[in-house]
Amino acid sequence: EIVLTQSPGTLSLSPGERATLSCRASQSVSSSYLAWYQHKPGQAPRLLIYGASSRATGIPDRFSGSGSGTEFTLTISRLEPEDVAVYFCQQYGSSPRTFGQGTKLGIK
């Protein structure tokens, strides 16, 4: 199975700063079937990005995804307090689907 490794594990930034989250795959992700999700405590995870770079419905353009093959990035261009959450990546092109362990994003 494809192992996804996210870095950093924890990130703390100030409002207005740019956050860059990484997701590295142990083998190439088929056809960029890579998604990013936002997960706040006690809530359902929320799809942010699919197909490595397409924003899901209703997601602000502050969130962007890029990458291909084994290296993928989620960028949040201008952090807001409401962005505090765990962000995780998922590959859905090879069975079984697998997830990264998550990056915990905090605001200073």
Add this chain to the structure above:
Amino acid sequence: QVHLVQSGAEVKKPGASVKVSCKASGYRFTNYGINWVRQAPGQGLEWMGWISVNNGNTNYAQNLQGRATMTTDTATSTAYMDLRNLRSDDTAIYYCARGEVLYDAFDIWGQGTMVTVSS
């Protein structure tokens, strides 16, 4: 509004079974599959399996070793995940999520159901 609403928290003893429900609303239930995912305390997310609501086909993660059964009731737009012979390491939050077995991101998730296995 599209929603998946899950059943409440459960506490079970080792060796028992648990059945978690996931009720869909706001869309045609038979048009999408349902996946189940769990997250043990301090761990990452683990895909458990998928069921086609349209025809009942299933695909389970190998490590569940036949302990899980996923079903749906199209009359009530509800999906179920039954896990048998519970062990302490089955303690986790269980989520349902809309999507097919592959090639679909999960666009809608349930709120999660905490299952605690303890003697």
